[in-house]
Amino acid sequence: MTKHLKKAELHCHVEGAAPPALTLRQAEKYGVDHSVFIRDGAYVWHDFTSFIACYDHVASVFRTADDYAALTQAYLCELAAENTIYSELFISPDHGEAVGLAPEDYIGGLAAGIAAARQETGIECRMIIIGERHLGPENVLRRAEWAATFDHPLITGFNMAGEERMNRVADYARAFDVVREAGLGITIHAGELCGAFSVADAVELVKPSRIGHGVRAIEDPELVKRIADLGIVLEVCPGSNIALQVFPDFASHPLRQLVQAGVPVTLNSDDPPFFHTSLAREYEIAADELGFSEAEIDAMTRTAIEAAFVDEETRQALLAKLAA
Numbered sequence: 001m002t003k004h005l006k007k008a009e010l011h012c013h014v015e016g017a018a019p020p021a022l023t024l025r026q027a028e029k030y031g032v033d034h035s036v037f038i039r040d041g042a043y044v045w046h047d048f049t050s051f052i053a054c055y056d057h058v059a060s061v062f063r064t065a066d067d068y069a070a071l072t073q074a075y076l077c078e079l080a081a082e083n084t085i086y087s088e089l090f091i092s093p094d095h096g097e098a099v100g101l102a103p104e105d106y107i108g109g110l111a112a113g114i115a116a117a118r119q120e121t122g123i124e125c126r127m128i129i130i131g132e133r134h135l136g137p138e139n140v141l142r143r144a145e146w147a148a149t150f151d152h153p154l155i156t157g158f159n160m161a162g163e164e165r166m167n168r169v170a171d172y173a174r175a176f177d178v179v180r181e182a183g184l185g186i187t188i189h190a191g192e193l194c195g196a197f198s199v200a201d202a203v204e205l206v207k208p209s210r211i212g213h214g215v216r217a218i219e220d221p222e223l224v225k226r227i228a229d230l231g232i233v234l235e236v237c238p239g240s241n242i243a244l245q246v247f248p249d250f251a252s253h254p255l256r257q258l259v260q261a262g263v264p265v266t267l268n269s270d271d272p273p274f275f276h277t278s279l280a281r282e283y284e285i286a287a288d289e290l291g292f293s294e295a296e297i298d299a300m301t302r303t304a305i306e307a308a309f310v311d312e313e314t315r316q317a318l319l320a321k322l323a324a
């Protein structure tokens with residue numbers, strides 16, 4: 001039982017956190033036919049490509065700052081009810097722009113939802129700007145340049161998500177240089193759809209302090225050692241990995257091997273309702289499916305707070321909350 005454990009997550013995509021029931025109401029509000037992407041109360045997809053298509057459909061029915069505020073507040077309050085003290089949300093201004101929502105209004109809505117949830121529950125949250133890899137290097141660079149100049153106290157990092165099989169990390173290195181120079185925290189999706197070479201590219205060319213997934217580094221023991229030596233934190237999402245068939249089952253999941261190799265790891269939900277999971281469920285998976293003890297799971301939560309893109313005062317307050 002992990003219900004009573006304090007929790008923290010570093011890797012959740014905000015549109016990916018929308019429950020199907022909420023998305024359905026949003027679709028009805030805007031007169032959008034939802035039958036292609038929601039069926040029997042669940043999202044419809046069968047592989048990564050159709051997952052991304054489904055994700056885009058879901059995002060397309062969140063169209064105003066208020067829509068985003070309500071989604072964010074609901075998600076964070078649900079997390080807080082499961083003893084979560086910290087969440088980092090991946091936000092994608094490109095999805096806002098796709099429905100005519102200006103980035104500043106998109107961010108404004110998210111920030112309002114974060115403030116409301118914090119007031120209601122005390123949960124702490126920061127936003128990480130996403131560049132979508134499949135929109136191409138120029139688009140990701142444009143997003144990075146925008147992120148580097150858009151000053152907001154709750155925006156503390158930059159990440160690249162999307163179709164990992166498109167292009168090479170080198171094509172996006174300039175975007176990461178721009179956000180690094182601007183002082184944003186850096187994390188990147190790698191080693192999910194592609195193998196160890198993609199994680200190695202990310203480590204060498206992007207120099208991230210964290211990697212989203214990174215689990216397929218396990219295919220190269222030298223690389224695993226390098227990640228451990230550099231102290232790069234992996235944002236591991238076991239439920240997502242099984243749902244997207246990165247590994248066939250939990251017995252094949254490499255989380256235990258990574259921990260044994262000294263890699264710092266954290267537990268995350270990714271896109272919870274798409275993968276029939278939640279952060280609380282990921283903690284249960286770590287205990288019941290992957291065999292971690294309470295103390296080991298607590299150590300992962302501590303790692304998450306230590307690797308969070310927050311100021312030192314907030315980090316110390318979160319560590320104190322975790323220890324309390």
Ligand SMILES: Nc1ncnc2[nH]cnc12
Pocket residue numbers: 013016055161162163189192240270271
């Ligand atoms: N698991 C995932 N991998 C890559 N891009 C994503 N965008 C949303 N979820 C994602």
Ligand SMILES: [Zn+2]
Pocket residue numbers: 011013161189212270
């Ligand atoms: Zn992700």
